[in-house]
Amino acid sequence: MNIKLPRKLTPGQWAAIAAGTAAALLFAWAVIGGLTRVLNTPAPGAAIDAPITAPSALAGPAVPRIKATLYFAAEDGLRLVPAERDVPLAVGAVAQARSILEAQLSAEPAAPLLSTIPKGATLRGVFISARNEAFVDLDPVIRTAHPGGSHQELMTVYTIVNALLTNVPNLQEVQILIGGQEVDTLAGHVDLRRPLRKNEGLLLPPTSTPTPPSPQ
Amino acid sequence: MTVTHLRWTAVAAVLALSLAVAAQAPPLTVLSREGRKPLPITAINNLDYVAVDDLNSAFGTSAREDRLAGGLTISLRGRSIVLTVEQNVVSVSGRLVNLPSPPVRRDNRWFVPVEFLPRALSLLLDTRLDLRRPARLLVVGDVRVPRVVARVDAGITNVAVTFEVTPPTEARVTAQAGRLVVQFEADVLDLALPSLPPQTFLTGLTAGDTPNTVVLTTGPRYASYRVTTSQADAGSGRLTVDLLPAATTDAPAAPAVAAPDARLVIPSQAPATGLRTVVIDPGHGGEELGTQGAKGTLEKDVTLSVARRLRTLIESRLGAKVFLTREDDRTVSLDDRSAFANNHQADVFLSLHANSAVRPALKGAEVYFLTVERADEEARKRAGDQATTLPALGGGSRDIDLILWETAQARYLEQSAALAGFVEQALADRVEMSPRAVRQAPLRVLVGANMPAALVEIGYLSNAEQETQLASGSYQDQVAQALLDALIKFRGFLEH
Numbered sequence: 180m181n182i183k184l185p186r187k188l189t190p191g192q193w194a195a196i197a198a199g200t201a202a203a204l205l206f207a208w209a210v211i212g213g214l215t216r217v218l219n220t221p222a223p224g225a226a227i228d229a230p231i232t233a234p235s236a237l238a239g240p241a242v243p244r245i246k247a248t249l250y251f252a253a254e255d256g257l258r259l260v261p262a263e264r265d266v267p268l269a270v271g272a273v274a275q276a277r278s279i280l281e282a283q284l285s286a287e288p289a290a291p292l293l294s295t296i297p298k299g300a301t302l303r304g305v306f307i308s309a310r311n312e313a314f315v316d317l318d319p320v321i322r323t324a325h326p327g328g329s330h331q332e333l334m335t336v337y338t339i340v341n342a343l344l345t346n347v348p349n350l351q352e353v354q355i356l357i358g359g360q361e362v363d364t365l366a367g368h369v370d371l372r373r374p375l376r377k378n379e380g381l382l383l384p385p386t387s388t389p390t391p392p393s394p395q
Numbered sequence: 396m397t398v399t400h401l402r403w404t405a406v407a408a409v410l411a412l413s414l415a416v417a418a419q420a421p422p423l424t425v426l427s428r429e430g431r432k433p434l435p436i437t438a439i440n441n442l443d444y445v446a447v448d449d450l451n452s453a454f455g456t457s458a459r460e461d462r463l464a465g466g467l468t469i470s471l472r473g474r475s476i477v478l479t480v481e482q483n484v485v486s487v488s489g490r491l492v493n494l495p496s497p498p499v500r501r502d503n504r505w506f507v508p509v510e511f512l513p514r515a516l517s518l519l520l521d522t523r524l525d526l527r528r529p530a531r532l533l534v535v536g537d538v539r540v541p542r543v544v545a546r547v548d549a550g551i552t553n554v555a556v557t558f559e560v561t562p563p564t565e566a567r568v569t570a571q572a573g574r575l576v577v578q579f580e581a582d583v584l585d586l587a588l589p590s591l592p593p594q595t596f597l598t599g600l601t602a603g604d605t606p607n608t609v610v611l612t613t614g615p616r617y618a619s620y621r622v623t624t625s626q627a628d629a630g631s632g633r634l635t636v637d638l639l640p641a642a643t644t645d646a647p648a649a650p651a652v653a654a655p656d657a658r659l660v661i662p663s664q665a666p667a668t669g670l671r672t673v674v675i676d677p678g679h680g681g682e683e684l685g686t687q688g689a690k691g692t693l694e695k696d697v698t699l700s701v702a703r704r705l706r707t708l709i710e711s712r713l714g715a716k717v718f719l720t721r722e723d724d725r726t727v728s729l730d731d732r733s734a735f736a737n738n739h740q741a742d743v744f745l746s747l748h749a750n751s752a753v754r755p756a757l758k759g760a761e762v763y764f765l766t767v768e769r770a771d772e773e774a775r776k777r778a779g780d781q782a783t784t785l786p787a788l789g790g791g792s793r794d795i796d797l798i799l800w801e802t803a804q805a806r807y808l809e810q811s812a813a814l815a816g817f818v819e820q821a822l823a824d825r826v827e828m829s830p831r832a833v834r835q836a837p838l839r840v841l842v843g844a845n846m847p848a849a850l851v852e853i854g855y856l857s858n859a860e861q862e863t864q865l866a867s868g869s870y871q872d873q874v875a876q877a878l879l880d881a882l883i884k885f886r887g888f889l890e891h
Contacts, residue, residue, distance in 0.1 A: 256754020257831055293753045327686030327694065328751025329763060329852050333836055363729060363839055367683060368748070368850075370839040380835070 243268040247346045249283050250338040251292040257330075259295070259338060259381045261345070262288060276305045276313055276347050283342045295334040297324035303359065311349050312374045315339060316356040322365055329368040336369050337378040344377040352376055423509065423526075425453060426583050427535035431606075434533065437506060442496050444506035454520060458505070467498070467505050474519050478507065485511070487518045530585045539564070539581040545588050545600060545609065550707045554596035554638045556611060557716070563632030568622050575611040575620060575636060576603055583607060596638040616640050623714050625671040626740070635716065670886035672716045673709055674741035676840065677702040678748035678850075681726030686751035688862030694749040695724065697865045701747050701853060704875035712879060713886070715742075733843035737803070742889070743814065743882065744848035746840050749865055750829075751857040758858040759829030760874070762818045763850040764811040765804045765842060766835035803845040810847035814885050818849055821881035825873045826854070847885070851878065 244265040253260040266282040269275045280302050288294060300321035307313050317339075325335065340353040352374030356362065362371050420443055422433040434453055437444045447458050447469065456471045469476045477486040483497040492515045499506045507515075509526060512533060517524040525534040527542075534540045541564040548555045558577065560566070565580035583606040591597060599612030618641035625633045677698040679685030685694025699721070706717040718739050720732045727735075736744040750761065804811065819832045829852075841848045853874045854861040864870040 252753050254754075255830065256752045256757035257829070295753060326751045326753075326857065327684075328855070328857070329748060329836065329838065329850065330757075330761065330855075331686075331751045331753060331857075334753070367679060367685065367729070368836075368838050368840070370837045370842055372839075375837065 247279050247282065248342070249279075249286055250295070250341050251286070251288040252295050252334055254291040256293070259334060259341065260292060261341075261382070262292065272347055272349070273305055273307055276307065276315075276343055276350075277302065279342055279346045280305060280315060280339065283338065295331070295338045297321055297326070297335070299324055307350070311351045313343050313347070313350050313353045314356055315343070315353060316359055319358045322357055322362075325366045327366045332364070332366045332368045333378075333381060336365060336371070336375065337381050340375045341377050341382075421531060423531050423533050425533045425535060426538055426540055428538060428582070431583065436509065436531075439499055439506060440496070443509040444499060445509055445512065447505040447507060450507070450512075450516065454516065456516075456519065460505070465500075467500075469516075469519065471519055476515050476519055478505070485515050487515050490518070492518070527585060530587070532585055534585075538583065540583045540585050541579060541581050542585045543579065543587070543609070545586075547589055547591055547597065547600065548710070549592045549594040549596075550710050552640060552707065552711045554594050555710055556597065556600065556636045556638070558609070558634045558636075559631055560634060561631045563626075563630075566624075566634050568620070568636060570620070573613055574599075575613065577609045577611070577634070577636065578603070578605075579607050579609075581607045584609070596640075611636065611638070613638065621714060623671075623716075625716065633716070635714075637710070637714065639711070670713065670715050670742045670882065670889060672718070672739055672741045673713075673743050673745070673882065674718050674720065674736035674739055675702045675705055676720040676732045676736070676744065676746040678746055678840075680721045680724055683726055686749060686856050688856040688865070689859060690862055690866075692856055692862050692866045694856060697749050697853070697856075697871070698747040699724065700868075701871045701874050704871055705745075705747075705878050708875050708879045709882065713882060715882075729840045730843065732840050733803070733845075733848075736848075737843070737845045741846050743885065744841075744844045744846055745818075745878065746838075746848070746850040748850060748852050750852040750855045752855055753857075755857055755859065757829070758855045758861045759827045759832070760822045760854055761829045761832055761834055761852040762815045762822070763834050763836050763838055763841075763852070764815040764848070765808065766837055803843050804841055804848060807844070807847045810889075811841075811849055813888055814847045814881070815849045817881040817884045817888070818851060818878065821877040821884065822851075822853075822874070824880070825877040826870065829855075 245268045246263050247266045248261045249264045250259045251262055252258075264282060264286060267278050269278040284296050284300050284302060286294060286296075297320065301318045303316040303318055305313060305315055321335070325332065336355065339355060343353050344350050354361075354374040355365070355371050357365070364371055418438045420436040420438040422435050423445075425432050425434050432453070434445060435449055437446065447467065450456060450469070451458055454471075456469050458467055458469045460467050465480045467478045467480075469478070474488045476488075478498045479485075480500045481497045483494045485492050485494060485498075494508050494514065495510050496508045498508075498511075509528075513524045513526045522536050523534075525540075526532075527534065530542075532540070542559075542561040544559045546557045546559070548557065558566075560579070567578045567580075569576045569578065584602070586602055586609065588600050588602070588609075591600060595614045595616040597611055597617070598614040599610070601610050601612070602608070603610045617638050619639045621637040621639060623635045623637070625635075677695070679695040679698065681695075683695065685698070687693055699719075702719050706719060709715055709717045718735070718741070720735045721727045732746070733744065815833050819828070822828060823832065838850050841850060851874075854865050854870075856862050856865060
């Protein structure tokens with residue numbers, strides 16, 4: 180066995196090692212700091228979920244409202260039916276998307292329509308990418324309170340997707356996130372790993388659509 | 396620590412190693428054209444070693460020790476291997492070969508690790524030495540020793556004995572008094588036999604009188620047998636012997652009993668068509684309860700029960716192999732379910748579920764196959780306006796537009812659409828259907844399935860009447876029978 184142990188270091192060598200270590204630490208600090216800033220910077224063109232700047236925040240009779248198309252389970256339970264509702268007007272696509280989703284999640288439709296959204300489900304945030312994809316981040320309650328079944332999961336997912344794509348101009352697709360995370364599915368069936376397009380197949384044909392007046 | 400200290404530590408470690416306990420271990424069985432003989436194994440430091448003098452008597456080599464140099468030379472016909480004590484590199488006619496542990500000299504005997512046999516000795520002998528550690532076998536030369544792993548699946552109406560054979564090997568099944576003899580075209584079998592589950596078709600599964608046979612001793616319920624062969628996976632064949640009872644009641648087609656001396660070939664290439672393997676996926680399980688009825692019926696229990704019934708039917712009536720993605724109440728991820736089907740090279744994947752709706756009146760069974768979406772316009776263009784025709788309830792057909800996507804399932808969409816059509820038709824004959832019986836949806840469990848696949852929602856647990864039905868054995872049997880009918884039709888479609 181022939182092992183060479185290091186010789187004793189001179190003070191000059193110690194100084195060189197200390198200087199080298201300090202430089203390496205400084206470099207690492209700069210890189211990590213820079214990376215953090217880059218990661219926190221939105222992609223060019225991406226819209227950030229901003230607080231609603233619309234008068235909806237004031238919630239009074241003077242708040243301007245727009246007609247939006249929300250979706251509910253039809254009387255047969257099998258299809259989605261559009262229904263017009265007044266929702267607060269908001270400035271910008273992101274704020275308007277938030278306003279529509281909040282209305283859709285909390286809406287209690289008049290009989291015989293039913294909401295497809297589990298009780299207590301709330302919105303955590305919305306953002307819209309440069310490619311006009313909306314990302315809808317929902318509170319995990321939507322998963323824990325969901326009754327399951329392929330059909331009901333399709334109804335819930337496409338209520339959200341259709342409501343956004345019908346009302347917010349230029350949006351192409353919607354991806355649902357839960358608790359800030361990308362998820363496989365909501366209740367074990369529908370693939371949520373990618374953005375979804377509007378589903379016309381679930382809709383009741385417009386000719387036979389009963390659209391009861393908004394309760395407001 | 397000084398260099399001197401390090402040296403002493405190393406010497407102490409070497410001494411400790413060489414003083415470690417040696418013990419006799421079960422011997423290796425050496426299989427050659429001349430027959431089989433044992434080769435003693437000694438466990439040194441928990442590793443399997445062979446004594447060089449035993450090697451010499453087994454393989455006709457000779458050894459000469461050079462005590463001064465601490466080395467040993469093993470020779471045969473002018474070629475030699477040079478070993479050095481505590482060096483795990485040996486020289487075979489000048490070529491260096493690594494061993495996992497060094498040779499050991501003790502009590503005037505030399506020991507080499509068992510890996511020495513395939514890595515070094517085979518070069519000296521110029522003969523292939525195949526070491527199969529789990530079976531403790533050493534196969535010498537081109538002796539045909541297929542690995543045969545048997546499995547016994549007990550169904551209600553039959554027992555299936557399946558042999559996975561690596562590499563694929565011809566086999567012959569012969570009926571003799573009170574037993575079936577499976578004879579493989581091999582010299583010896585590297586055999587793994589399971590213990591038998593409780594049943595009355597089979598009382599024994601043992602190695603036969605000759606080294607290339609397996610004997611199935613039949614029990615009181617046995618009346619006839621049927622043999623099917625298939626490709627298990629790359630490099631393996633599968634032979635299944637189904638033991639059948641005296642009378643099968645309402646079998647749509649009486650199982651063909653193999654001739655007493657049927658000669659079978661386990662294919663080495665996958666056959667082009669047919670329905671040989673079915674994977675059934677009982678939806679949810681474990682922590683994933685699925686949907687739940689008002690009276691507490693759980694989707695995960697219903698799907699498992701139907702899957703078991705369907706497996707029994709397929710195995711006894713269709714002769715195909717059936718695998719369930721879960722055999723009991725356990726959590727299985729969606730990816731693992733389709734991967735399981737892919738790994739078993741299933742010809743069909745059926746995922747079973749129970750449905751739910753906010754409207755309690757909604758009821759009936761539904762069948763889904765995959766729809767795929769993509770933002771990418773290029774993908775859309777590539778997909779074009781492809782359409783397929785699927786059989787419709789009451790005869791005729793209807794066209795469905797397909798949007799293709801780069802998924803495993805994409806290239807099977809047409810076959811999956813046909814499968815969904817057959818399932819819908821067969822279910823409609825036996826159970827109530829939903830107003831929208833065949834549907835396309837982006838269902839996660841189907842995306843990765845590399846074979847025709849459909850998801851069957853066998854009824855609505857949110858409907859009180861259907862909850863009672865879904866929990867009952869008779870409804871579950873009806874669904875299983877309908878799915879079997881659909882698979883028989885789909886098999887005809889595939890073979891057409």
